[in-house]
Structure formats: C-alpha cells, structure tokens
Amino acid sequence: MLRVLIAFAVLITAAAAPAQSPGGEGIRRLQDRAAEFEKQMEGIKDFTPSEKMRSEARKAHELFEKRQSEVEDFEEQITRTLLGVAPEEILSAAGPEDRSRKSTLRPDERIYLFVSSSVPVRTLRNYARDLEAMGEPRALMVMRGFVGGIRRFGPTREFLLRVLKRNPDCDHLTERCSGYDVQIWIDPLLFRRFGIEEVPALVYVRGLSARDPTAAESDPENASFGRALLLRGDVPLDYFLEVLFRETRDERFETLRRRITGGV
Numbered sequence: 001m002l003r004v005l006i007a008f009a010v011l012i013t014a015a016a017a018p019a020q021s022p023g024g025e026g027i028r029r030l031q032d033r034a035a036e037f038e039k040q041m042e043g044i045k046d047f048t049p050s051e052k053m054r055s056e057a058r059k060a061h062e063l064f065e066k067r068q069s070e071v072e073d074f075e076e077q078i079t080r081t082l083l084g085v086a087p088e089e090i091l092s093a094a095g096p097e098d099r100s101r102k103s104t105l106r107p108d109e110r111i112y113l114f115v116s117s118s119v120p121v122r123t124l125r126n127y128a129r130d131l132e133a134m135g136e137p138r139a140l141m142v143m144r145g146f147v148g149g150i151r152r153f154g155p156t157r158e159f160l161l162r163v164l165k166r167n168p169d170c171d172h173l174t175e176r177c178s179g180y181d182v183q184i185w186i187d188p189l190l191f192r193r194f195g196i197e198e199v200p201a202l203v204y205v206r207g208l209s210a211r212d213p214t215a216a217e218s219d220p221e222n223a224s225f226g227r228a229l230l231l232r233g234d235v236p237l238d239y240f241l242e243v244l245f246r247e248t249r250d251e252r253f254e255t256l257r258r259r260i261t262g263g264v
Contacts, residue, residue: 111139114201128180130237140183189218
C-alpha cells in the first residue's frame, strides 16, 4: 500500500507564538511549557489574573486551537488524497507492492533531501521516484515551509500532488491516480541546523542522539548530530549514495544505490 507521511516539526509560526519564540514552537513543546508554568503557579495561592490577562489568554488559546486544527486538516487532506481514501474516492492507492520498510540505515543515521517549490517539478519528481525505489524510511524530503505561507494550505497541497503523483498527466480531480511513497517533512529548523541556503541539497548524517524520539530532530534542545556529509546542487540520489560508498566503503550505501539503478 502507498504510504505518505508528512511530519510538521514546526506547527506554530511567529505570528501565532510569543515574539521571543525563534520561528515558533511545536505543539508538544508548547504544551510542555504550559504544564511547567501551571506547576509553578500552584504555589501562588493569592494570584488573581486581571481581566486583560484572561482575555489575552483566551485569544492565545483560540489561536493555538485554530492553528492546530488547520494543520491537522491539511495533513489529512494530503494523506487522504494520496492514500486514495478520500470520501469522494478521487485517488487510489494503486502502486508498487509495499516493502516491509525495514531500514538499512541505523537508528542514528538520516538522509535528508532539502527542497523547495523553486526546484523544477521534474527534478522533484525524479527525487520522489528514487526515494520510493530506495525504500529507506530514514531517508526523507524536507521543505522549509508552506508554499505561500502557513495561512494558505492550498498551494502546498497542489504542489505536493504535482510532485508525488506517479503519472503527471493524471487529473486527481476527475480520475484515480497513484502517488509515490515518500516521507515529507516541513521543518525550517532543520534547514537552519545544516546551514541550507540553496536547494536542492542532500545531507547524510550519523550520530543522531535525541532525548525524546517523538519530538523534533531539528530542535537543538532535543537532538544533536555527529558527522555530516553535504552535497549541494541538482545531485542525483544514486550518485549521492555512490559518494557515500566511496567515502565510507560501507556496502549498505551500495545496496541502496542498486535499488534505484536496478542493480547497475
């Protein structure tokens, strides 16, 4: 079965977060901080918030709920469309037989493919095809943010459909289409951690250590990275794996490369 996973590492933008927040916080971190604040306030028996404070708190909570709901709706739209389980049955999940998704990379290794909507769609489609052929769950495509900003999900949805549809001429509004099995993360902090200014760019990293595996890998307070290898420019994925094999003499990268090239 086709599987598309979209991980939103940053859900609350600067517009929805306090001014001192570096680009916004994930929902989990925001909830943790709220719980910590509540715990601190338990010892202050005589504290009575003013009506202004109550009003600001209500507004912040409403905005938080709205943003969370919008992001969840957007993720569901993309996943449903590409999984073929939308109520209107616009798309089907017909595609190559699903792999067991057993990872060749170790738990502390990742391959990140940094992209944006400025990269030609044909190039992105080739990457999506090769990522699916590689069948590596720890290799994923990363975008800096939503196309046109987080307030407008429509352009990002259409962009991802153009990239992930197996047949570019398939009209998902009128016929059944199938999509590539690719993980896509939207994570501006990951761009920042590796200093990615131009795309596409490929990064292999090892030595990933996260205090909380369920939290964002891009959060420097949660995760650290070891050695990384970066290639910038329109580099084919199979060539990147060839470089990794030459640098490390690790047969695993040759195995992944052959999945893309068909054993060549």
